[in-house]
Amino acid sequence: MFVIAGFLSAAVxxxxxxxxxxxxxxxxxxxxxxxxxxxxxxxxxLLGGLAGFAFTGIILIVSFAMERGDPTDPALxxxxxxxxxxxxxxxxxxxxxxxxxxDEARADLMPRVHFSLATTLEYRTVFxxxxxxxxxxxxxxxxxxxxxxxFTLLGSLACGSVLVAMVADGLxxxxxxxxxxxxAVAIALTLAYGLIAHFAAPQDEASYASLNTGLIIFSLNxxxxxxxxxxxxxxxxxxxxxxxERYGRPIVVADMQLTMLSLSFLCLTxxxxx
Numbered sequence: 001m002f003v004i005a006g007f008l009s010a011a012v013x014x015x016x017x018x019x020x021x022x023x024x025x026x027x028x029x030x031x032x033x034x035x036x037x038x039x040x041x042x043x044x045x046l047l048g049g050l051a052g053f054a055f056t057g058i059i060l061i062v063s064f065a066m067e068r069g070d071p072t073d074p075a076l077x078x079x080x081x082x083x084x085x086x087x088x089x090x091x092x093x094x095x096x097x098x099x100x101x102x103d104e105a106r107a108d109l110m111p112r113v114h115f116s117l118a119t120t121l122e123y124r125t126v127f128x129x130x131x132x133x134x135x136x137x138x139x140x141x142x143x144x145x146x147x148x149x150x151f152t153l154l155g156s157l158a159c160g161s162v163l164v165a166m167v168a169d170g171l172x173x174x175x176x177x178x179x180x181x182x183x184a185v186a187i188a189l190t191l192a193y194g195l196i197a198h199f200a201a202p203q204d205e206a207s208y209a210s211l212n213t214g215l216i217i218f219s220l221n222x223x224x225x226x227x228x229x230x231x232x233x234x235x236x237x238x239x240x241x242x243x244x245e246r247y248g249r250p251i252v253v254a255d256m257q258l259t260m261l262s263l264s265f266l267c268l269t270x271x272x273x274x
Contacts, residue, residue: 002201003209007216007265010189011258018182018257019250025178036111040100043122047097051090054129057083061136075139078211079132085218086129092225093121101232110231110241112171113248117228119167120259121221127157127263128217131270135210150271157263164259173252182253186260194268209269217262224255 061079097118101110130153137145161183168174201209234241244251 001212002197003212003265003269004216006193006197007213007261010186010193010261010265014182014185014189014257014261015254017185018178018253021181022174022178022249022253025175025249036100036115040097040115040118043097043118044094047090047094047122050126050129051087051094054083054087054090057132058087074208074211075135078135078208078214079139081211082128082132082135082214085214085221086125086132089121089125089218089221089225092221093118093125096121096225096228099229099232101234109244109248110234112173113244113252114228114231116168116171116173116252117224117255119164120255121224121228123160123164124217124221124259124262127153127160127266128214130156131210131266134270154267154271157267161260164256168252168256173249174256178253179256182257183260183264186257186264189261190264190268193265210266213262213266213269216265220258220262227251227255 058080061076061083097115100114100118133149134146134153137143137149161179165174165176165179168179169176197209230240231244234244
């Protein structure tokens with residue numbers, strides 16, 4: 001559980017730092033370039049296909065392990081957990097984004113916060129399922145391909161961050177520079193954790209660090225899901241509207257920091273540069 005304790009410590013520090021740095025900014029209420037209601041339904045179809053991929057992957061891995069007669073490899077445990085978490089949140093993400101509040105139903109703020117939280121949930125889940133390929137290769141004796149896979153995964157993670165930044169900036173909830181400042185804070189904290197873990201973490205926990213990181217992402221997705229589910233209630237409950245008017249932007253700032261931090265931890269625990 002060393003990685004969980006390290007993540008929680010880094011999360012407290014990172015969220016405090018980015019909230020302090022973002023205090024001078026505000027929500028931009030200018031018209032955004034998308035019809036969020038239509039975009040949400042396009043995402044539902046994509047998430048449904050990805051959920052089928054993750055579920056099929058779990059079945060194939062379990063079947064392969066049973067045929068091989070050696071299901072005790074920690075790498076296989078990690079793959080199954082990562083695919084299972086991805087499958088659950090592909091379904092959860094589809095439900096979440098399908099209920100994005102319509103722009104006409106509640107002013108302009110609720111759809112922005114809802115769509116932003118759903119986007120980061122998707123972003124975390126995409127890369128959790130993709131990074132599961134690394135332990136999958138290791139479990140099947142193909143670790144020699146890891147340098148190529150690591151390069152492509154890290155490159156796609158960087159490209160994906162541009163997409164997330166574009167969405168957040170377009171919605172007016174965060175600015176490009178704030179997002180990449182959040183990423184820089186997350187990377188610095190992750191490297192600090194990595195150095196500490198290299199010397200202080202128990203060796204028997206190293207093989208399960210990426211599995212525990214998957215559970216961290218599961219918990220973050222659950223938290224983001226629960227908060228986003230409140231936004232459609234704003235049309236009927238003034239207290240919900242007041243809550244998001246006051247705390248909507250800080251919630252999105254904290255969510256972005258936790259997203260960058262969790263994916264940085266995922267890179268560290270799966271790629272294992274130390």
